[in-house]
Amino acid sequence: MDWRIVRTLVVKDVTLYFRNRFFAFITILALVAYAVMYFLMPNAVDEEIEIGLYAPGMPSGFTAQLQEEGVILRAAASEEALKEAVGAGEYPVGVAFSADILEKLAAGQKDQVRIYFSPNFPDELKDAYAIVFEEIAFMLAGRPLNIEASGEVLGIDTAGAQIPPRDRMLPLFAVFVLLMETLGLASLISSEIEGRTIGALLITPMRVEGLFAGKGITGVGLAFVQAVILMTVTGGLDREPVLILAALLLGALLSTGIAFMIASVARDMLSVIGWGVLAIVALSVPALSVLLPGTISDWIKVIPSYYLVDTVHRAANFGIGWGEAGQNLLILLAFALAFLWLGVIVLRRKFR
């Protein structure tokens, strides 16, 4: 392969990429927007629960113990005052215990604990708070209550190591940058076919292999550099940088293969965007597993980008090493090579 020719082609493609005002604009806009969104998002986790409390029979030291658990207690003078404060939204939840709760529990009797939620309190959290109050009742009684509770940790157990929202989003931003690049590269190739310049290139000493090498280097380079810029600016490379760079590079390879496939079916820029958005949406689904752990089943692992998102997320946020990420990287490499190979095959047919 003549690398002088490949270099010439890469320089030409990068020049044309940034002369396409649409793609130059969305490239820079996306980078800036993701970085700005990152810095605007909270950088700390709010692990405290604010609860209004009316518990006339509460033992001494109870408040301090709960506050150590991250619960901020706001004492109310009466049950009516508690209901009024919750209704006014001063705190989202209020709980009222009977004055004789300890005696009843000691006698083995059940007592009623009244929980008041503010009007806009999310339904899905009401059960969680109910469990919190059962916990409080347990602490009051000093022994297990007549209930059976079971817990399951869904996704990564982040107990004690919760991730700020912006750091949870960061790997997704990086992956989005990579995926967006499929549009740019596919458009470059598609316009080359549409404008028939591919014919002019192929009657020079350039070989088809050189053409694919040039396009591949352009695609991988543009995607990788943008993702690295984003991760560097946002501090996403502070932990396990080499591992994350390796994952991003494989992700760039994957997105290049997908871009080849899109270019082979697209007829113009509009159809590139149509096919591209479809691919981006499909490949973004694994992002949900990071945003909402436990909400997605194992089927998501058939989507190649899962291994990219998962690796970058766990490396950037939990500092996993090569040992833990090795399997992910191998699968990602296999997917990237398969997509690249398939992309080359279908695009080659299109060139003919």
Add this chain to the structure above:
Amino acid sequence: MTQKAIVTEALTYRYGQLTAVDHISFDVAEGEILGFLGPNGAGKSTTIKMLTGQLVPKEGRATVLGLDVAKASKKIQAQIGVSFETTNLYEQMSAEENLKLFARLFGVKDVDISALLQRVGLDGRGRERVESYSKGMKQRLMVARALVNRPRVLFLDEPTEGLDPTSAQAIRSVILEERERGATVFLTTHDMLEADKLSDRVAFINQGQIVALDTPHALKQQYGKRALKAQVASAAGSLETREIILDRPETSQAVRELFDREQVVTVHSEEASLEDIFIRITGRGLA
């Protein structure tokens, strides 16, 4: 002995069941301009595509500069220039950038881009983006691009089709200059007058087959008829036309009788055009 720049032997190409080029055999000498004439769909562009390595022949063989087109297309492509029928320039790049790009791809370092643009009448417009060019300017730039590597064989596919007279003339001048330089020119065109003026020889291709191949003069001799046309004044005072076929035994007598009996106002001779000959050979026009 004159070297052959292009040689084809029973060259054939099929698109599925359709035979686009059907066992054509011809050769082109170095430094010769061959006009390759035929109507749309006759097989002109397919022939060029095979000779330039864009398509692999289904049957037969062809060599360009002694190299087999099916086996050494990249070596051939390094020594030829091709101007396509359809514009295929990088529209978001300037003319200069387009030419520099292809010069780099050909590995040519000492090409004078300004001189090249001047040759095709685009001097002073080289830094403008091609998207702002007219069709004629784009076509001239395509020809300039075909020259960046100083090709030994130049393939020009309909280089003047639909162009204004100035652009067409600029391209014709370049073709003649290239012949002067020693390059071989393979020219496909619809324009019979252009082919007549520029070509050393012309080949007529029809339905994938070469139906005639010779110099324009020889073709006219073989297939055309020369005539003498005269305008004579009638008794009523109007002008009438008389035609006498030349090169026949009775021609002398007919000319004498014309001048003796009629009041001749104007007289001129007329040669058969290549188009007339094409129609006569193929029974169809070039449209």
